[in-house]
Each structure stands twice: as C-alpha cells, then as structure tokens.
Amino acid sequence: MFGEYSLSELASIFAMQGFSGLILFSVFVLMALGLAIIYGQMGVINMAHGEFMILGAYVTYLVSRAFGELPHALFNVYFPVAMVAAFLVAGALGAFVEWALIRRLYRRPLDTLLATWGLSLILQQLYRTIFGAREVGVTMPEWMMGSLKLSDTIEVPINGILVMGIAVAISIAVGVMMHRSSWGRQVRAVVQNRTMAGAVGIDTERTDRLTFAVGCGIAGVAGSAFTMIGSTGPSSGQLYIVDTFLVVVFGGAASLLGTIASAFTISQAQSILEFFLSGSMAKVLTLLTVVGILMLRPQGLFALKLRK
C-alpha cells in the first residue's frame, strides 16, 4: 500500500490529507454542535437540521448579493454580517417550529422525527421554489481566496483556515454558554430533572424554546460558513443529516467534548482513507466502523455518568 511512495512524499501526503481532514473536522463540528444541543440536551430528533443549515447558506447568499450593490470596501466585510443574519433568521425559524410543532411532541420522540422530516421536505421544496433547483454560490471577497504555501509540497487554502477558525470560535462560545451562563445552567437543570427544575422556578418551556432556537441558529451559522467551501442547493441539507447524527451519537449524546472528539476521529479516518481508497469506499468503511462501534458501545465515546 505504501510501497510506491518515498518517505518525504508520505509525510506530505499525511500532512495534506491531515489538513483536509481538519477542514472536514471543522465542517463536522459546525454541523454537529447545533444538533448536540438539540438532540444531546433536549433529546429531540430534528431531521430538518440540514435544512436549517441550508437556510443559513441562502441567507449568506442574499446578504452577499445585497452587499454587491454597495461600495467595494464594504463588500470585503460582508461575511460577519451574513453570519449574524444567518444566526438570527435560522434561530427565529427554530423558535417558531418549536412553538408550532416540537413542544406538542416532547413525549413522543419517534413522532417528532417524522414530523421534522415532513418539515424538511416542505423547506426543501420552498427553497426550490424561491431560489430555483440549481445550486447557488456566493462571490467571495478577494482576501478570502487563494492559499498559503507552507513548504514545497504542502499548501493550505485560506477559506479552509477560516472555516476552522469559525468552528473553534463557535465551539468555545457554546462551551462557555453551556457551562458558564445562567441559560446554560438552566438548560442542564431542565435536562437532568424537568420537574425539579420547574419547581425551583425555572421557566422550562421558555428554556426549551430558547435551546431549540439557539441550536437552529448555530446550524444557520454553520450553513453560512459552508458557503466558503462549496455551493448550496435546495436538497444539500439531506446529505449532511446522517453524518451529523452519527457524529453526535458517536461522541456520546450529552457531551460537547465527546461531539468534538468524535468529529475529529471520524473526519481524520475518512480523509486519510480517502487517499488510498475511492471516496465512496472510504466513507463506507468509516461509517461501518462507527456503526459497528455504536452497536458494541451504544453510549458513545464520552458517556455522562447519570443515575436514571
């Protein structure tokens, strides 16, 4: 397998594949963080998670079009604006969905799964009606294109570095929110014991709605970040959903650290395998391994020790 490559070539291969693995890792982390909050903390299966990401991507596309009309200097900084807009729009839709659908189904998780799948179909068709069936891409400011040359054989693209930066920033933000803010404390309290949380004066319904909205908002930001590395079509969201759920479940549903660790493991395995096998076989092998491990160890990598 390795015979035909020299040692330095191998080192470069591993470095390059490792780096593309890191970009994949960031993508997985971004996808999975929102879901880790919604599924991991609330136990709600949101099959429309991919569509919330695509919503963020379309919002970014609209913002970039709007900024295209403005002076050139402003166009360079449209991205942060687009990300905030994506967070707010996806979060608002999330709050509405929680109010209209999810809150009536908390005691029936399998039905939530079907209802949110229906929602995802409706959103897909909505995107197709509004934006057309073709994929759309955003125009990037010049400073975000090109790549950095690290050595003769190793080059890294700038947009990849940006996606990684965003993933790190959002992970830290979510970690701080969950473990330092009073909202995070309330969320964790409600998850651990809903009745007692209500008894000590936490508005559990409001907490649920906010949690769901924040999870969806993060999905929107993730979608916004994805526009830097690929184009967006109405049904792109469905491609992500299996990967995302596997990342969250593999990490141990209630653990943010577990989510990040599992995103790292899966992405690295997949991108290194991709070099030696065809892309589809790399994916099949990775997913099969993950499913196999999950069958043997259903609680995932990092299980919370809870007495139920």
Add this chain to the structure above:
Amino acid sequence: MRLSFSASDPGLRRQIIGLALLAALLLVALPLGLDAFRLNLFGKYLCFAFVAIGLVLCWGMGGILSLGQGVFFGLGGYAMAMYLKLEASTPEATKIQSTPGIPDFMDWNQLKALPLWWEPFHSLPFTLIAIIALPVAFAFIIGTAMFRRRVGGVYFAIITQAIAAIATILIIGQQGYTGGVNGITDLRTLHGWDIRPDSARVTLYFVCAGLLLLAAVLALFVQRSKLGRILIAMRDQEDRVRFSGYDVAAFKTFVFCLGAVFASVGGAMFTLQVGFMSPTIVGIVPSIEMVIFCAVGGRLSVIGAVYGALLVNLARTSFSESFPELWLFGLGALFIAVVMAFPSGLAGVWVERIEPLLARLLRRKTTTPADPNAPEAPEPAPLTRDAAGRRPGAATLNALSTNPLPATPMTDAAARAAL
C-alpha cells in the same frame, strides 16, 4: 402460542371481514377495473404494502422504528434481480461484449469474470431461499447487537438510517459489482418464463396480491397471538415485561426479523413487476417514506397499512403527473398532519369517526319506520354498510387491531430507555 379465538369475538369478526374485503378489492375489483398497465402500477404499490405491514408489527406494536426497511427491500430486490440478470446474460445474448456471459454492466466496468458471490444466484432455489434468509440473518445481527444492549427508540432509528445510507453509498460506489446508480436493468425471464408481456404482468400481480394477503394473515395472526400482547406490553412498559421474566430482546429481534422478511419479499416482487432494481429504492428517503405508508394507514392496523401504501403511492403518481411542485409540500404536510392530528391514521379515523356516524345513521333508518319499541339496533355488520354504496377501499379500514391507540401514543417509553 395460545390464540384467543371465539366466535363471538367482535375484533376477530371485524378482521375477517376486513381481510375478505381487501381480498375482494385486490383479487376482483382492481383486475376487473384496470388495464394491464395500471394494474402493474398497483402491483408496484402492493410491494410497498409488504413493508408497511412489517412496520405495523415492528413499529406500531413493538415500538421499534426502523428507518432502514429500504435495505431489506433492497436485499430481496437485488437477490431477485441478480438471478434474473444472470439468466438474461447468456453467452449468446451477450456475445458482443468483450467478456461474453457476464452481466453487461460488469463488462462496461472492465470486469473479466463473474465475481464469486454472484455464482450461487444462477440457481432459482438458492435465490428464493436467499430472499428469506439474507434479511433474517442481517436483521438478526442488527437486532441482537442492539436489543441485547437495551437500545431502542430514537437511537435505533438513527442507526438503521445510517445503515440505509451506507447501503446506498456502497451500491453506488461498487458499480462493477452492483450496477451502480442505474441499478440492475434489462431483466427478461424468470426460469425461462418471459416477465415482460402484459399477460405475465397480470399473473405477477396476482402472485403479489396473493402473497400480500398471506402476509396480512400472518401479521394478523401474530397480532392476535400472545406474542402480539407481549409486544404491546413491551412497547408500553418494557421493564415490567422484563421483570416478569420475558426475554425482551428475543421478542424484539423476532419481530424485527419478521418485518425484514416482509420487506424483502416485497422487494423481490418489486423487481419482478417493475423489471429493474436500483439504489434509489434502498436509501434514506425511500426508507422513511415506507414509514409514512404505515403511519397513514394506521400504525396499529395491518389492513390499514395496505390501504396507506396504496393511497400514498397513488397520490404520488397522480400528483407528480400533474403538479410535481406540490408533491413535496403535500408529502411534508402529510408527515406533519399524520403525527399531529391523526396518530392512528386512516384506520383510527374510520373507527373513531366514520363507524359511529354510520351506526347512528343506520340506527335512525331502521328505527324510524314503524316500530318505536324495537329492541336496540344491533351493531350493523360492515357488509351491509358496504352495500350502501361506499368505496370498497374505505369500507375495509375497520379491520383495526383489537387494541385501539391510546390517547398519547406510547413510543416514548422505549425511546427513553434508549437514552
């Protein structure tokens, strides 16, 4: 297994009448009313009804939601398609290929010889056994691994969905061995009998309908047996059943395997009637749509599930012929409506709304004429109601299970146990 048969059991009478009406619809009304093309289309829908019946047992009764039924459908379908393809690829028929005697897609992908695991599919008996044995073996492995570790509910749904995704990627990626995204096409004969002409399609339709009725009888038998009661008890209070000394995992694995066999038989019939098998019927999207067939019909009603599969597929065909834009909106709304407003599906609507309404109407008719002192009007028999001129399709939905759906569906107990 003890059966609670008794002549006066209203649930049993209802199921037998429902089954008879279904048989009349499938074996008499549809063949008389439709041309060969439309009949073939209905035959295709019936294949999905196999899956829906399996889901009634797994999901409605057992609380195990599998989002990977398409994989089992595909196992049966591909096994049948491989046999048919080998029969179609005789050395004479494929002599223009660079390697005659192997399926055409293998030749296009530069394969020089038939892969070893294709060889047994030269034999029809092996293929027929494989259609039953492969899904059982596969479902047994998955079921044992998961249910022994007390995993169920949402978690099980996610894992089975991942398996469906893996199967699709694998089939598409290995196109030299599987035909890739186009699937296995250009199938001609079954053991020397041409399956393509209209007469063969009509015969196949009857075989399919017959097998489906057989599956329905089997499912009703399971539902009425003690096994069915244990399944429902497990769904609602798993721990209590376990503490009573039952092997919960074994029951769950059994019903999951049974559902898998139903799906696989449906897949094999699909291949025979449609003439191809492709990964588009295996993946995530078709698998979850199979769940909606079951949910629309009524997740507890075996016979309702058949109507659910027929109606949703019929709606899809007619919608996507005339308003392709609207179909996804409609399907999405259907998912949400069936969960929010009609958790027990068409069968529930029939039993809760239409049946009492009919009973009231009939009672008024029979009591108003002359005799005000007539004794309480008897429960009207469904057959007389059907004579009142309703669609035979709607009339049979009353074949509900003996256990009407409680107000809050009970899937949550199993799901909570998973997390």
